[in-house]
Amino acid sequence: MNVIKFGGSSLASGEQLKKVLKIILDDPNRKIVVVSAPGKRSSKDKKVTDLLISLGTAALQGQDIEEKIEKVLSRYRIIAEELELDSMIIKEIKANLLLLVNGDKIASDYYLDAFKASGEDNNAKLIAAYFNKEGLPARYVNPREAGLYVTEEPGNAQILAESYTNLYELRKIKEIIIFPGFFGYTKSGKICTFSRGGSDITGAILANGVQASLYENFTDVDAIYVANPSVVTNPCGIKELTYREMRELSYAGFSVLHDEALYPAFKQGIPVQIKNTNNPKAPGTIILKKRQLTNQEVVGIASSNGFCSIYIEKYLMNREIGFGRRVLEILEDQKVSYEHMPSGIDDLTIILRENQLSTEGHHLLVSRLKNELSADSVVVESNLALIMIVGEGMRQNSGTMSKAATALTRNHINIEMVNQGASEVSFMFGISADQEEQAIKALYHAFFE
Ligand SMILES: Nc1ncnc2c1ncn2[C@@H]1O[C@H](COP(=O)(O)OP(=O)(O)O)[C@@H](O)[C@H]1O
Ligand SMILES: N[C@@H](CC(=O)OP(=O)(O)O)C(=O)O
Known part of the structure; x- marks a missing residue:
């Protein structure tokens, strides 16, 4: 049994949904389909999730919401018309949005999460209706009905372990299951979403719960590339990656798969395959426990x-x-959570995500560090990019770091910080964010051209 997740780009229009149906029909193992909300149809378009955040925020502030409701509805209406679905589905989606508008505004984070989750929830209902109309018996399953429970952290929920046993029961359902991604329910019955891009996490959780033989993640690229395709033109695709390599790469900027989506699959040893909805014949990239090592020491270069x-x-x-x-x-x-903490004899550096701190919070943190630790100096540097160079092959090869550092130096990129863990699967450079793209290009050239 396979769990198969489709991202927003694969569900953005009626034409995309026709491709999705064909992909499901092509392989009888594809039993559980996890769906996102409709995504962008072009680079200038907006994701339904972003439209919903804008709608929910306006509703919270008591602003006029008619136009914003229409923007969300029109995305579903266009899809329903393209697929010649009964217009009842749009009436139901409108009723659902109006119900959300009238929800409890006191806990504003939960109020907003219910809007965000409705993007995937309504899409799952629409997709189930489409599959049934086309003669493929399909059943929409809500995360509450399936027992997918999460922590009380709106916008950043974590799965509760008991969910896995509950989800195993999904195996008993005969029809194709259409399951909305991105959210679960708290034990007190509130909707809570994962962090953005979290439908990938739902897919991995379901794959673990039902003990799937494969977790297929369909997106809009033929493979995971060795570098971000919006920075490097036509980068090479990757055939195989280990969970560890992918964890490091997705953490460091490969947004093609959410970095929290590997652990549930890894725990059960379920392979994860990235495939292209627009070109399903392409083999894609497979992520496994172990891979055949080649003489290529580096598999990918990510940055954020x-x-x-x-x-x-x-x-x-x-x-x-x-x-x-x-x-x-x-x-x-x-x-404040920290990302890295390289240290010397008389000094240490803490690397943080800047968006965690307001200007005030920033000043307070620095003055506390200086005063309470009686430090000689505390210096903050902002606008940093982290470049992560990843590959299990590094362990067998020497000189990888020197090759990378030379490439950066030749391109006049100053290395402000270096960090390498004992695992030797990756190392990381801190550089000025202004030189991020230039650094990725220089490293791509050094390792892959
Ligand atoms: N190294 C990489 N390889 C492939 N895609 C990447 C990489 N880094 C970033 N991406 C981006 O990830 C996108 C796919 O992820 P996402 O937009 O979340 O898709 P979906 O809509 O399927 O959820 C690609 O279109 C690509 O721009
Ligand atoms: N729709 C949600 C969740 C998600 O995973 O979407 P996508 O599969 O389009 O990245 C978001 O935009 O964050």
């Missing part, structure tokens, strides 16, 4: 920006018992 570094210097830091703990306590107290 929006980071800052806080450099703390104190003479004899290495001798001060509990220094690291005190740094972490201050971060915890300020409700």
Whole structure:
């Protein structure tokens, strides 16, 4: 049994849904279909999720919402008309949106999450109606009915372990299951979404729960490429990746798969295959526990920006018992999570996501670090990009880091920070965000051309 997830780009129009139906009919193992909300039809278009966030925010602020409701509805209406579906489905979606508008506004995060989740929920109902009309028995299943329970963290929910046993029961359903991605229910019955792009997570959770033999993730590219295709022209595609490699790459910027979507599949050893809805014959990329190592030391180069570094210097830091703990306590107290913490003898650097801190929060954190740790200096640098170079083959090869550093130096890119874990599956450079694209191109040239 396969779990098959379609992203927003695969569900953006009636024409796309016809391709989806054909893909399901092509393989009888494709039993559980996880769907996103309709995505962009072109680069200038808006995702339904973004339209819903705008609608929910306006409703929260008591603004006029008629036009915003119409924007959401028209996306579904166009799809329903293209597929010649009964117009009743659009009436139902409108009724659902009006119900949400009248929901409880006191807990604003939950109010907004219910809007966001409706994008996938209404789409799943529409897709089930379409499949049935075309003679393929399909059943819409709601995450509450299936027992998909999550933590009480709106916009950033985590799965509760008991869900996996509940989801196993889905195996008993005879029809093709159409399951909305991106959200679950808290134990108190509230809707909570995963972080953005989280339908990938739902797919992986279902694959784990039903013990699928394969988790297929259909998107709009022929493969995972060795570098972001919007930065490098025609990058090479990757045939096989290990879970570890993909975890590092998706964390560091390969948005093609959500970085939290690997763990549930990895726990059950379920292979994850990335495929193209617009070209399903292309073999795509398969993500597995182990892969055949080639003599290529690097498999991918990812990057993301929006980071800052806080450099703390104190003479004899290495001798001060509990220094690291005190740094972490201050971060915890300020409700800030850190990404990396490379250190020297008398100094350490904390790498953070910049968007966690307001200007005020930033100043408070720095002054607490300086005063409570009696540091000699605390220096903040913003506008950082992290470049991650990944490959299991690095362990067998020497000189990978020097090759990468040389490529950056030749292109006049200053390396502000280096971090390499003991696992030797990846290493990371911190550079100025202004040079991010240039760095990816230089590294692509060094390793793949
Ligand atoms: N290394 C990469 N390989 C393939 N695609 C990538 C990579 N890095 C970023 N992407 C982007 O990921 C996109 C697919 O992910 P996403 O937009 O979330 O699709 P979906 O609509 O299927 O959820 C691609 O169109 C591509 O622009
Ligand atoms: N629709 C949600 C969840 C999702 O996963 O979408 P997509 O598959 O289009 O990335 C979002 O935009 O965040």
